[in-house]
Amino acid sequence: MMSTITVIGPGAIGGLVAAWLCQDSEHEIILAARTPFESLRLETPDGPLQAHPRVITSPTEARPSEWVLLATKAYDSEPASAWFPGSMTDGSRVAVLQNGVDHVERISEWVPSDRILPVIVDCPTERRAPGRIRQRGPVSMRVPRCGLAAGFVRLFDRTPIDCRQADDFATAAWRKLCINAAGAVNALTLEPAGVAHDSEAARLMRLIVEEAAAVGRAEGANLADDIADEVVAIYREQPPDAVNSLHADRLTGGPTEIDLRNGIVVQRGAAHGIPTPCNDMAVALLKVKRVLATG
C-alpha cells in the first residue's frame, strides 16, 4: 500500500533521505520546505540521483501522512511545528532525524510522546544549494526498539540506507553525541576535520569526549574506555576539508545546535554531579556574541 511521507526540512539530511525514498514507487513524498526549489539532486558516492517530489512551502498545503520526518536543525523545531497539524492524523507518527539525546522532549510539546521516534543519522552530508545535496559516504540510521521502530525501518527496505533498530539505543545516541561534542573544536578554531591531526586540538577533543562519555555512562550508555581516541581517529579519517554542521552554522553567523551537543553534556553532567569544564567552556565561547564598538 502506498504511504505518504512528509519530510519537514529538506536540507542535507532531509533531502538525502527524501531523495532515496523517492526511488521507491510505494511512497508518495511531500517536502515541507522553507525555501522552495524545483527538484532534488543528490550526489551519492556512486553517482547522481534525481527526484521530483511535491514541494510545499505553506502549512495550508500539508496533507495527512503516515510518517512525518522532522529534519530541520533542532533550533528550528518550533517554527517547523507549524507543519504538524496539517500533516498528522490520529495514526501519524513522527521520526525526529536530528542530533542529540533529547529528541522526544524536544517535540513533545506538539506531538504525543508515544508517537515520536528518535533517529540517529550517520552520514556526512552537505547542502550546496536548495535541493542540491552531497552525500559523502554510506548512510546509517539507528532507532530504539519500540512499537514505532519496525514501521520506520521498513520504509527504507528498498534503499541502500542501513536503517536498523539498535539493541542499545542509549549507547548509540551517546556515542554519536561524543563524536558531535568533539566537533566544538572545529567550530571554535574554524578549522575543518583535518585539525584533528594537530596534537593540541586532538588533546582538547579527547578532554571534551572524556567528559561527555562520563556523563553518557551515568545516563546508562555503554561506552568504551578508549572512546576519546576512537573519536579523534574518526575525525582524522574524514576528508580534511569536511566541515561539521556546528562549524558550518558558526560560519554563517546564525544559531547553532550547541545546546543539544556540548550543552546537554553540561546540563546532564550537573544533574549527575560530574564536572564538565571543557564542554562548559566550549558552550560559553560559542555563545559569545560579537560586540561592536560604538562611538
Ligand SMILES: NC(=O)c1ccc[n+]([C@@H]2O[C@H](COP(=O)([O-])OP(=O)(O)OC[C@H]3O[C@@H](n4cnc5c(N)ncnc54)[C@H](OP(=O)(O)O)[C@@H]3O)[C@@H](O)[C@H]2O)c1
Ligand atoms: N549534515 C550532516 O552531515 C548531519 C549528519 C547527521 C545528523 N545531522 C543532524 O540532522 C539535523 C538536520 O541537519 P542538516 O545538516 O540536514 O541541516 P540543514 O542542511 O541546515 O537543513 C535543514 C533544513 O530545514 C529547513 N527548515 C528550517 N526551518 C524550516 C521550517 N520552519 N519549515 C520547513 N523547513 C525548514 C531549512 O530550510 P532553508 O533551506 O530555508 O535553510 C533547511 O532546508 C540536525 O540536527 C543535524 O545536527 C546532520
